[in-house]
Amino acid sequence: MPQVSIQTLISAAKLGNQIISFPTDTVPALAVLPEASELIFTTKKRDREKPLILMGATPEDLWPYITGTPEQLQIWQQIAASHWPGALTLVLPASPKVPPAMNPTDPTTIGLRVPNLAIAQKILQQTGPLATTSANLSGQPPLETAAEIQQNFPEVLTLEASELKTTTTASGLPSTVAKWSGNSWEILRQGAVEL
Numbered sequence: 001m002p003q004v005s006i007q008t009l010i011s012a013a014k015l016g017n018q019i020i021s022f023p024t025d026t027v028p029a030l031a032v033l034p035e036a037s038e039l040i041f042t043t044k045k046r047d048r049e050k051p052l053i054l055m056g057a058t059p060e061d062l063w064p065y066i067t068g069t070p071e072q073l074q075i076w077q078q079i080a081a082s083h084w085p086g087a088l089t090l091v092l093p094a095s096p097k098v099p100p101a102m103n104p105t106d107p108t109t110i111g112l113r114v115p116n117l118a119i120a121q122k123i124l125q126q127t128g129p130l131a132t133t134s135a136n137l138s139g140q141p142p143l144e145t146a147a148e149i150q151q152n153f154p155e156v157l158t159l160e161a162s163e164l165k166t167t168t169t170a171s172g173l174p175s176t177v178a179k180w181s182g183n184s185w186e187i188l189r190q191g192a193v194e195l
Contacts, residue, residue: 003146003160006123012157013127019043021135021149021158022123024115026087026175026192027142028149029055030156031130037101040131043153046138051103052131053089053111053175057124062112065129067095076180079195085116087192091179102131113175119159134174144172 004012012018016033019040023029032039037052056062059080068076076092089111100107113132115121124130134142135149135156143149146158176191185195 003150003158006119006159009157009159010123010126013123013130019153019156020123021146021153021156022120023117023159024055024120024132025085025117026115026134026173028135028144028146029115029120029132030135030153031055031127031132033127034102034129034131035099037099037131040133041101041104043155044133044136044138046133048104050133050138051106051109051111052133053113054098054102054129055113055115055120055124055132056129057114057121059084059114061124061129062114065095065098065110065112066092068093072180079178079185080114083193083195084114085121086114087116087173087175088195089113089175089177091177091188093180099131109179111177142172142174 009020013020016036019030019032021028021030030040054065091109091111094108094110098110136142143152149158173192176193177189178185178195179188
């Protein structure tokens with residue numbers, strides 16, 4: 001697949017049957033509409049036990065995908081307010097709005113993140129929340145350039161170079177993953193953010 005303009009990328013993502021890739025503040029993402037999550041597992045040869053992350057442009061876009069008591073929501077929203085947009089993925093109880101295909105082995109939870117990168121937010125504002133994962137074959141290191149992504153995933157749409165001029169703030173480090181377990185946070189993966 002060719003490298004395309006941002007509008008072509010967004011239009012393709014909204015169709016639901018096309019995986020796209022875009023830069024984030026950590027590593028480049030592969031992304032698809034949540035209901036088409038199966039496409040990512042197949043393309044990446046990804047183990048079904050490794051759930052995908054739901055990425056949104058704002059916290060408000062993501063809250064409908066979780067369920068909790070008013071007290072829990074307040075705690076989660078405070079953490080989100082401190083660290084989003086940014087390299088923190090919160091694993092929270094999933095609402096019925098989350099397609100089971102995003103987390104086949106445990107559909108009761110969902111990882112949420114708001115990336116701290118303008119181009120990623122611009123795409124997510126127009127597509128709505130997307131099921132995402134790092135751009136790489138499962139078990140391989142993350143791919144860092146559109147050219148590498150094209151080489152490994154010829155069927156994935158990437159942004160053309162002119163769209164990426166201002167994108168130089170990726171850390172290359174994955175996000176910190178924190179799971180809410182009852183009444184406290186369990187760190188599943190330590191990344192850039194310290195909780």
